[in-house]
Amino acid sequence: MILVAKDSIPGLQKGKEYFCFGINIFIDMGLVFALIRRDIDGTPILEDIKHFDLKDVNNFSEWVVEKKYNGLRIFLTPKEFVDFDWDLYNDGDENMDNEFERKYSFLLKNIHLN
Structure with missing residues (x-):
């Protein structure tokens, strides 16, 4: 899923395209979040x-x-x-970091960002 930033805020550049690889919907809190990679x-x-x-x-x-x-709580995630x-990833596990990069690269290879 490709998203385009509407705002320039810390971590986002207005007009830039971002590859979204997850949507988290918190019905009980009235919030929806996109999982992207921070620019920095x-x-x-x-x-x-x-x-x-x-x-x-x-896809x-x-x-x-x-x-x-x-x-x-509803989570939409690429398979x-x-x-x-x-x-484990957030705890700094090196194997999970490598696994993340492998999975992310696999998903990104067919996506064209401007």
Whole structure:
């Protein structure tokens, strides 16, 4: 999925395209986040979807929907990231960092960002 930043805020450049590789919907909080990579260092971050316009939903049909907390939290994820251990990744596990880069590169290879 390709998103275009509507705003220039820390981590985003207005008008820049971002490859989104996850959507987190928090119905109980009224929030929706896009999972993108931060410009400065490439760190995966959740950014409020309100800062983006949707450009392309390439391969969105291959994403998996996961519901938690009686359906109050919905996670849309490319099938490649369904079993990814974000806790280990965020703890700095080198194997998970390599796995993230492998999966991200695989998804990105057929996407064309401007």
